Every structure is written in C-alpha cells, then in structure tokens.
Amino acid sequence: MTSFKIDAKEEFTLIAPTDYNLDAAFTAFLADKCQELTQKGSLNFIIDLGTCSNTLPNVLEPLIALSATQYEQENSFVLVHAPTQLLQLIKDEDAIDSLNYAPTMEEAIDIVRMEILERNMFGDE
Numbered sequence: 001m002t003s004f005k006i007d008a009k010e011e012f013t014l015i016a017p018t019d020y021n022l023d024a025a026f027t028a029f030l031a032d033k034c035q036e037l038t039q040k041g042s043l044n045f046i047i048d049l050g051t052c053s054n055t056l057p058n059v060l061e062p063l064i065a066l067s068a069t070q071y072e073q074e075n076s077f078v079l080v081h082a083p084t085q086l087l088q089l090i091k092d093e094d095a096i097d098s099l100n101y102a103p104t105m106e107e108a109i110d111i112v113r114m115e116i117l118e119r120n121m122f123g124d125e
Helices: 024-039 057-072 084-092 105-122
Strands: 004-008 013-017 044-048 053-055 076-080 100-102
Touching: 004 024, 013 024, 024 044, 024 057, 044 105, 053 084, 057 076, 057 084, 076 105, 100 105
Parallel strands: 013 044, 044 076, 076 100
Antiparallel strands: 004 013
C-alpha cells in the first residue's frame, strides 16, 4: 500500500510518498489522492519524490497523464527531487515537455507561483 505525507500550504499542497517504489500502484494512488484533494479545494500540487527509488518504466505514462489532467483543471503539478532513474526515463522518452520538474523545492514553489500569476493575468482572455 502506498502512503503519502500531505502538507497543505496556502498556494499549494505538498505530497511526499513514504514508500520507495515508483510504479503503477504509486501513480494510481497519487492520481486518486490528487483528485480527492482537488475536490476539497487544493489546486496546485508539488510532488516530492526525494524518498523514492526503484523507478519502473510503467510509471512515466501515468505521471504524464496525471500532469495533463491537473493542467486541464488549471491546477499546477510539479515534481521535485526526482530520482536519477526517473529523470533518465524522462530524457530517454523525450518527455521533458510533458512534465514540470524542479531540482529544488524553492524552484518548484517558484513554478507554482508563476503559474498562479499567469492564470490570474491571462485566465479571462
């Protein structure tokens, strides 16, 4: 069973898995958790993957789909502290334009803030 630490901030919700495998079960649980939190009013997500390892190839497509779903709902979705295996998989599959990734938490927060600003400025157009 996958579990997460969740920390709701003013501008975003930080989700940090406490399990160590990035696999299909992880992405399914993450998608359910994001949907549940969105229904409760969370609009922006930073996913801290710093404790994860053992990235399986079947994790990339569901992460891209989850990211796309969040952006369709005008939510931010940023990965931070991704393990080397996942970064290599993103590079190998040429998926860099499909996922928001930040190497540090500060950069992830900046991405969310910029996206909020952009939505506020251009949302009515």
